[in-house]
Amino acid sequence: MTQQFFEGNRSVLAERLPGHLIVIAANSLLQSSADLHFPFRQDSNFWYLTGIDEPDAILVIDTVAGESTMLLPPKSTYQKEWDGDTDTDEFARVSGIVQFGSTRDLSGLLKQAAVSGRTVGYLQPLPRMVKPYGFYANPARRTLWSRIKRSGAQTADVRLDIARMRAIKQPEELAAIQEAIDITGRTLEHVKSRLAQCRNEKDIERLITARFFAEGGDGHAYQPIVAGGQNAATIHYVQNSAPLVASDLLLLDVGAVYQQYTSDISRTWSVGGSPTKRQRELYDAMCDVQTFAFGQLRAGVLLRDYQKTVEQYARTVCASLGIQLDAYPHGFSHFMGLDVHDAGDYSAPLQPGTVLTVEPGIYLAYEDIGIRIEDDVLITESGIDVLSKDIPKRL
Ligand SMILES: [Mn+2]
Known part of the structure; x- marks a missing residue:
């Protein structure tokens, strides 16, 4: 800057x-x-x-x-x-x-x-x-x-x-955020290509940390979450120390920092590469909720209305999969910038220039499943720009 x-x-x-x-x-x-x-x-x-x-x-x-x-x-x-x-x-x-x-x-x-x-x-x-x-x-x-x-x-x-x-990002701030996101994206692709060699959540955390720096980042924006199977049902699981199990899903919630600016990305993968039908349908459901959430975000929207609308949609989607959602455990979106949970006015209508996460998730400890998909978006004059659209979402 x-x-x-x-x-x-x-x-x-x-x-x-x-x-x-x-x-x-x-x-x-x-x-x-x-x-x-x-x-x-x-x-x-x-x-x-x-x-x-x-x-x-x-x-x-x-x-x-x-x-x-x-x-x-x-x-x-x-x-x-x-x-x-x-x-x-x-x-x-x-x-x-x-x-x-x-x-x-x-x-x-x-x-x-x-x-x-x-x-x-x-x-x-x-x-x-x-x-x-x-x-x-x-x-x-x-x-x-x-x-x-x-x-x-x-x-x-x-x-x-x-x-x-x-809350309103200037061009140089957006450039830094985009770079932080791209570093995270390249890192996730690197890690995914080496997933078969990883035996423990810790192996993955180490790969991510090294790769963030190798890609030009300044380290982690927050404590990374690398959670296999049931661990992923604990929303802020940061021990990252359990052995990986091929039949499990693996939830990664990680973000690089670049020139003080953060990124915040979650992806969920199948450890062994062949997800069960149940894992697949829950994953697809979260992708569906995220697409719906993208469609709700634009300038002028109040975050509390958005939260209610997306929550209602998620409830319907989950009900069709036999899951009764009571209170949703976290917000679908938060501001992102210098702080990963950035400053902003949560009670004011969204304005162009605001950067937000969009992160539906589902946490079913009794099914050993935790899924979250998280992307970072910019509110524009005409809608949203998904800043992390280049990061693949393959289960
Ligand atoms: Mn987040």
Whole structure:
């Protein structure tokens, strides 16, 4: 992405929020063990506005002065020696930001905003512990949020403003997404041609990981799912460690990252290459539901209406196969972009430029079957463009 891309994103956000002082936190590094940390992953909003991968930095956009400042955390001698010093010239080249300061300057800026009655735009943090997912949120956003609250300044949560921007993909973002999808597609074809040599789900995961990099990708967009037989009935099965059985189906839900942008593809294959009649009819049913879902997606559609309509169709199709579908276990579509489950306004009508997945699936643990077919589509002026149409769907 070019400097113009990040500058453009900051100025569009500033135009949407006149008079605001917008303050956005980079993610913090998180310990993995002893003196080691997990690989750094930047906050997607921070990256979208700066392109900078530095932990604990704070972006300040002054919409009145029309300028942005990058506040950087002071580095310890240890950090300078072991990780290298901060290169503000490089940050300026990437982001187009020319003003740099220290995160120690933040309190002064916030106090000023409070005194002059300016609204501070911030991103509402998640709870410390995100219960439904069972993980801890990155603490950076919450830390910044408490500093803002302490300042006594008037505040406005700007999450939806950035989400609405991020939902509409710009040409360079679409190019990156398309490349991520193509890398995933070439990888899946490579793996399929070697399926007979694989003995375990892990063999397949290893092939995929190596191939993503060999094809020019930057690794996995999310933990890959390689699930044979009954394992595929667990929607987020990520152990990928069971032996493969020729009579089983194999569900792969994988996506490469390319220049920060994700892809999200699911395919289901017959391990031994000769599916049973039952496996075939269930697979065909999911293809049918997906074709139906494609036909429902266009600009102006509300995702909740779409979900209901596709769910109703899936229920009818499944009933004809002797399966009673109660509540459908997941959405048929989600936004995709910098995050695999991307930011966007789920309550607003779909707009051209939005990228979504379309992923019908069926999970029958008692029949040792889990099937999902997932493609990525772009909402256009006239309908949809299936970005992953070149990835074969042979059972
Ligand atoms: Mn998905």
